[in-house]
Amino acid sequence: MKGTIEEIKIDYAERTTKILLNIHDAISINQLEKLNNLKAEELDIDIKKHREKRSLDANSYCWVLCDEIAKELSKDGAIFSKEDIYQETIRTFGTFIPFIVTEIAFDKFKEIWEKQGLGYQVEETARKDKCVRVNCYYGSSSYNTKEMSRIIEALVEQAKELGIETKPKEEIEAMLNEIEKNESSGNK
Secondary structure, three states: OOEEEEEEEEEOOOOEEEEEEEEOOOOOHHHHHHHHHOOOOOOOOOOOOOOOEOOHHHHHHHHHHHHHHHHHHHHHOOOOOHHHHHHHHHHHHOOEEEEEEEHHHHHHHHHHHHOOOOOOEEEEEEEEOOEEEEEEEOOHHHOEHHHHHHHHHHHHHHHHHOOOOOOOHHHHHHHHHHHHHHHHHOOO
């Protein structure tokens, strides 16, 4: 849900904090009843700054660039797919979280992580004391606009280096500025 914090009250005597939220999304009666039933329960609460997901235009352009780069690189005899280019770009410029996994659990962990989608990748970085240190990359479907902008900018740069025609600089900047503007204003 999207919303804003209206008020924060701290009760130092009781050592509690009360936060009043304004929820911008419509909440159904059913959802309100479920929340009401949780009033006495211990809850995990996650409040974070809203970021718009990347636009479909940005996603489409990402795949166009991956395809064009793959075709150009494949002219020299090696065969690259747009998926290869996408995965390499995610590993080089994408978002990841580091983990340490036991060697025994590593293969299963990697299998489960990578089943989430093409961009979800596990990269081993070190092995020590029967543990494996890995970087677990997220697919771009989970990216916010800032993260997706970084991917598109990297692909545009690679395309230019290969002599591939890209959208005019102004159009790329407008696309990136538009998704950034949507994120900062909270508009969809």
